[in-house]
Amino acid sequence: MEISLQNIGRRFNRDWIFKGVDYQFEQGNSYAVLGPNGSGKSTLVQIIAASLSPSEGTITHQYKGKKVEAEEVFRLLSFASPYLELLEDFSLSELIDFHFGFKQFVPGFDKHQVIELLGFQNYRNRLIKNYSSGMKQRVKLALAVCSDAPLLLLDEPTANLDHQGVDWYLSLIERFAANRLTIICSNQEHEYSFCKQQLNIVDYKRV
Numbered sequence: 233m234e235i236s237l238q239n240i241g242r243r244f245n246r247d248w249i250f251k252g253v254d255y256q257f258e259q260g261n262s263y264a265v266l267g268p269n270g271s272g273k274s275t276l277v278q279i280i281a282a283s284l285s286p287s288e289g290t291i292t293h294q295y296k297g298k299k300v301e302a303e304e305v306f307r308l309l310s311f312a313s314p315y316l317e318l319l320e321d322f323s324l325s326e327l328i329d330f331h332f333g334f335k336q337f338v339p340g341f342d343k344h345q346v347i348e349l350l351g352f353q354n355y356r357n358r359l360i361k362n363y364s365s366g367m368k369q370r371v372k373l374a375l376a377v378c379s380d381a382p383l384l385l386l387d388e389p390t391a392n393l394d395h396q397g398v399d400w401y402l403s404l405i406e407r408f409a410a411n412r413l414t415i416i417c418s419n420q421e422h423e424y425s426f427c428k429q430q431l432n433i434v435d436y437k438r439v
C-alpha cells in the first residue's frame with residue numbers, strides 16, 4: 233500500500249489545524265505521526281484512513297499499483313485507537329467471531345490463536361464490558377494486528393497499558409508489522425522509537 237499526501241491542509245471552521253503536508257507513505261515501512269496534545273495527529277490519521285476529507289490538497293491511496301477509491305480504503309485498513317469502542321456486550325469469543333466476519337485472519341491464525349496471543353484463555357467468555365481498560369486495549373491491538381490488511385494504523389497504541397503491556401505491544405509490532413505500511417500516532421517515545429520515518433505535525437502549523 234502506498235499513500236501520497238500532496239499539499240494537504242485541514243481546518244475546522246476558521247482554524248487551520250495543519251497546512252502544506254507533502255508526504256509519501258510506503259509499504260514495508262513504519263512511520264510515526266508526532267505532535268503534542270491537540271496538534272492534529274488524530275485528524276491527520278483520519279485523513280490517511282479516508283474517513284475525513286482534507287480541506288485542501290490531494291490524498292491518493294494505491295495498492296498493488298492500482299488506485300484505491302476513498303470509500304474502499306477501509307477494506308485495506310486495520311485500525312486501533314482509544315476512542316474506537318469495542319462491542320462491550322459481547323464476550324471475547326463472540327467479539328472475535330464478529331470482527332472476523334468482516335476481516336480475514338492473518339495467514340496461519342484462527343480464533344484460538346488470537347486468544348492465546350492475548351493470554352486470555354481464562355477470560356474468553358467474560359463480557360468485554362467487564363474487562364479492565366488495559367485488557368480492552370490489548371484486545372483492540374490483537375484484533376488490529378491479526379487482521380489481514382496491508383495498512384496498520386495505531387493511534388496511541390499503549391494507552392492504558394502497563395510496562396508488561398508495552399513490551400507485549402512491541403513484540404506484536406516485531407511479529408506483525410514487517411510487510412505492512414504501519415503508521416503510529418503518538419506523543420510517547422516508547423510507542424514509536426522503532427519507526428525510522430517520523431512526521432511531526434508541528435512542522436505544518438501555519439497560521
Ligand SMILES: Nc1ncnc2c1ncn2[C@@H]1O[C@H](COP(=O)(O)OP(=O)(O)OP(=O)(O)O)[C@@H](O)[C@H]1O
Binds near residue numbers: 244268270
Ligand atoms: N470535529 C471537530 N470540530 C472542531 N474542532 C475539531 C474537531 N476535531 C478535532 N478538532 C480540533 O482539532 C485540533 C486537533 O485535534 P486532534 O484530535 O487531531 O489532535 P491530537 O494531536 O490527536 O490530540 P491528542 O494527542 O490530544 O489526542 C484540536 O484543537 C481539536 O479540538
